[in-house]
Amino acid sequence: MEQGKVPGWNEIERMIQNCRRCGLCEQRHSIVLGEGNRQAEIMLVGEGPGADEDAQGRPFVGKAGQLLDKMFSAIDMRREDLYITNVVKCRPPGNRTPLDEEAHACLPILRMQYALIRPKIVVCLGATATRHVYNPEARITRVRGQWLSKNGTFFLPTYHPAALLRDESKKKDVWEDLKSIALKYTEIKGNQ
Numbered sequence: 001m002e003q004g005k006v007p008g009w010n011e012i013e014r015m016i017q018n019c020r021r022c023g024l025c026e027q028r029h030s031i032v033l034g035e036g037n038r039q040a041e042i043m044l045v046g047e048g049p050g051a052d053e054d055a056q057g058r059p060f061v062g063k064a065g066q067l068l069d070k071m072f073s074a075i076d077m078r079r080e081d082l083y084i085t086n087v088v089k090c091r092p093p094g095n096r097t098p099l100d101e102e103a104h105a106c107l108p109i110l111r112m113q114y115a116l117i118r119p120k121i122v123v124c125l126g127a128t129a130t131r132h133v134y135n136p137e138a139r140i141t142r143v144r145g146q147w148l149s150k151n152g153t154f155f156l157p158t159y160h161p162a163a164l165l166r167d168e169s170k171k172k173d174v175w176e177d178l179k180s181i182a183l184k185y186t187e188i189k190g191n192q
């Protein structure tokens with residue numbers, strides 16, 4: 001993600017109000033920008049709001065979100081330590097994967113969030129975030145757990161918590177990724 005001239009948070013909020021840049025606007029109830037610590041060193045990027053998030057206007061508040069909170073509390077991190085957002089800010093109907101055109105319409109917002117937060121670590125939760133944030137060619141099963149450094153920020157793909165709810169066998173790999181995130185964070189803190 002590139003950093004150019006960056007609008008502030010108020011401007012971003014103004015830009016997305018009544019957004020009609022893609023078809024997801026037709027059925028949404030909320031635009032879920034993201035939440036957490038805007039000075040966080042760790043940014044989490046999911047796919048897009050689900051039904052609970054669309055109803056409440058907050059990211060990761062449903063079952064997957066509860067698991068996400070548990071995962072990060074296992075490495076002693078709470079929501080207040082993180083910034084959490086998604087590739088698309090409006091719910092894809094039926095929780096389908098966002099289309100490329102929907103993701104591309106919304107990615108400028110994610111880039112602006114990234115440029116304002118300037119996180120040291122970006123965790124891509126699942127295949128969609130991995131493809132749109134880490135590497136368009138990447139397959140989550142191949143690249144999970146592999147750090148990529150771009151312009152001083154470290155990017156890590158891991159499984160989406162919803163995938164863990166469907167397949168418990170993925171938990172072992174995600175636990176390795178969480179330990180790796182904790183270690184990277186400690187290293188970064190040590191170098192500051």
Ligand code: URA
Pocket residue numbers: 046047048049050053058059060061062064065086162
């Ligand atoms: N799944 C996501 O990818 N994002 C959310 O905010 C909730 C569920």
